[in-house]
Amino acid sequence: MKHLSMEQILERIYLSEQFDEMRIARDQVHEMFREHLLFSHTPELGRQVNVIHDAFIQRTIELAEHILEDEGYGKPPVPYAFLLFGSGGRSEQTLWSDQDNGLVYADSEEHSEEQLEAYFTKLVDCILEGLDALGYPPCEGNVISSNKQWRKPLAGYIDMMMGWLQEPDWENVRYLLILADMRCIYGAQSLADPIKNAFLAYVQEQPDILNYLLSNTLHHKISLGVFGQLITERYGEDAGGFDIKYGAYIPIVNGIRLLAIQAGIAHSSTWQRIKLLKDNSFIAEGLANEWSEAFDIALKLRDLTPFQLENEMYTTRGRLGADQLTKEIKHELKQCLRAGVELQKYVKKSIVSHKEREKG
Template identity: 55%
Template sequence: MDRLALERFQRETSRARSLQKLRALRDQVNEEFGRRLLFAEALEWNREVNEYHDALIRRVIVLSEERLKEEWGKAAPLPYAFLLFGSGGRGEQTLWSDQDNGLIYADPSSAEQRLEADRYFAELAARITEGLEAVGYPPCHGQVICTNKQWRKPLEDYRRMANEWMREPDWEHVRYLLITVDARSVYGDEALRCALIEEIYRYTAAQPAMLEHMLRNTLHHKVSIGVFGQLIKERYGEDAGGVDVKYGAYIPIVNGIRLLAVEAGSRRSSTEERIQALIAGGHVPEEIGQDWLEALTLALKLRSMTPYQLEEGRYVTRGKLTADQLTKERVTELKQCLRIGTDLQKYVRKNIPKEINKG
């Protein structure tokens, strides 16, 4: 999509007065971006896709606020921020990503204000979630979503929860920590997100052993390439003969980069910006960092080529390239991506323990 067309869609989105109009715009945009994928530079294409996701999500939030004010006669009782996690937090959503989000608000000054805030933000979260579903975003299967009280609370409660995770770093708690590190504020008071993220970075800097717990989670997903350089393909079911691009290529890359960024103290949330910061800060040789950017570019492109379908009006995908899509060109790109991903995991496995020992 050319820049003028994207800006036009963003303007129309910002003026839309109904979810039906937003849904029609989203369907148009998805078609436009889908046609352009094979001819675009992958990182730039990804940035533009996520600019539009942000605009769409913001408009759903604004409409939800306005309708709640019309019905209840009052606005939000406290400053708040709407957070995106997962690929949304990293600014790497595909055209069919689901909802991974949360809501954080300022600490209430009294028990009465807390009750008022809890009631208001629970209702706002429900309306935002319904609105996002109406424009095609399915809810997160893992319940990382603002309608879940775990991901909708005041800043102090979020801080307390993060510290509990860090004091008891079992597998699930570390998984939640890493999800939180990817958080990005798409609407509202950015200072609330920053305060939460700083809690995690301060603790990790003071307790480098925390990185060891993060390392185990980070390396959980293996790159989908065998010891002899062959692709590891799906063996059964409707995806037989295909390759899991999401969990076999993309996730291992972004997980490895995220941990290196945490160790380096980089507060960036996008994988591209994290790599650039690691290079600029001298934390990784430029040649290696450029290889990681190449792998990320390929992973984003290939992940965006996976088939999708509409289920109950929502965009969904299994994140896998089909056997028919594995042309000679695609296989070459995929193997290059996976080879670099394997090297990245080796780099992380070798270097993170070194930094722990230094600490």
């Protein structure tokens, strides 16, 4: 397996006919990439990991469709899109990312809502059974297509989102920011685009919503002390370690995402958001370079966090161990965190300035 090319790995995935067969491939790919990431981490390796995750998920959906057809439920009655949120939506999954997904399907005059709901409930159950077999744990926050909130016809999705926009309490804003990272991984892209486009159009027409999004965006602070020291874990089995996910990666992702929403950028990848913010003159090239470098460091260190298998699921606590915080790692991490602190200040200033301009 160590000598297989990307093309050979992807071919092996797409030729798999059973979930168990794909699980064997995932375990082998995982070990191969884990070794590479530990000893020679590059952004390209991270991108390859996400291409492979996409292939596993897409093949799982194809097999689920075939299983339902074999069981007499037929083909999908209407077009649908399988959506990824979170790091999957941003194409930033680690080797051990969990499931954050949804499903949107077309409205129909030929089939009743009950018929559509019955089919897509069965389809989702089968897809998630496959992802479970592959070792993807379900989202702890229940942002998953088995939850009816995230499995709806297109009109239902848009109505739900508009309700959140018109009542932007903390939980609804959290859901809106989850939707902002949406990506169609399988099926009809034309069902995903209207949701994102309606969201961005509302923000342009009602920019006051940005103030509500800002509060949630800045909820996770960069874990750097006022004297430039790392804020490490104080208690438990991670004592002395560093929470790279919530202390560095998530604050940077959140800040870039809100600037992209403000600018009307639909792309969900953090890398692409930074590039488009720069290309469209929303930020200076120097800032774009600084943020890209900080983001690359955050991704690299996130990929180095220890993982474990729990009930055959790949999981991580998202923390670097105290023994991993070498002098070199601390230097890189502080560089990343200083840029993150400035990013959060910039985001706050940008939204407040926007509000003042609107008032003026």
